[in-house]
Structure formats: structure tokens, C-alpha cells
Amino acid sequence: MGVAAFFCGLLLCVMGFGRWHETDSPWWLGGTLVLLALVVVGAITGGGGKKTD
Numbered sequence: 598m599g600v601a602a603f604f605c606g607l608l609l610c611v612m613g614f615g616r617w618h619e620t621d622s623p624w625w626l627g628g629t630l631v632l633l634a635l636v637v638v639g640a641i642t643g644g645g646g647k648k649t650d
Contacts, residue, residue: 599643606636 613629616622 603636603640606632606639610636 610629610633613625613632617625617629
């Protein structure tokens with residue numbers, strides 16, 4: 598996962614939480630939590646490239 602993708606995902610999460618706060622819609626909250634989970638998983642599992650051992 599690239600640095601730009603990480604920050605874009607983080608920005609979308611923050612915007613989604615703001616939208617959820619405005620609308621009180623559970624769909625915004627659910628979608629934002631799923632996106633946040635994807636960003637965290639991508640940041641954890643994202644390596645630097647091909648590893649040859």
C-alpha cells in the first residue's frame with residue numbers, strides 16, 4: 598500500500614465519520630468502519646516489494 602493511498606484512505610475515513618455525525622445514518626458509520634479496517638489491514642500487510650529469501 599502506497600503512502601498516498603494510505604493518506605487518501607485516512608482522509609476518506611475522516612470525511613465519512615463527519616458525514617455520519619451530520620446524518621446519523623448507520624450506513625455512513627458502517628461504510629467508514631469497513632474502509633478504516635481496510636486501511637489498517639493494508640498498512641500492516643503492505644510490504645516494500647518483492648522479498649526474495
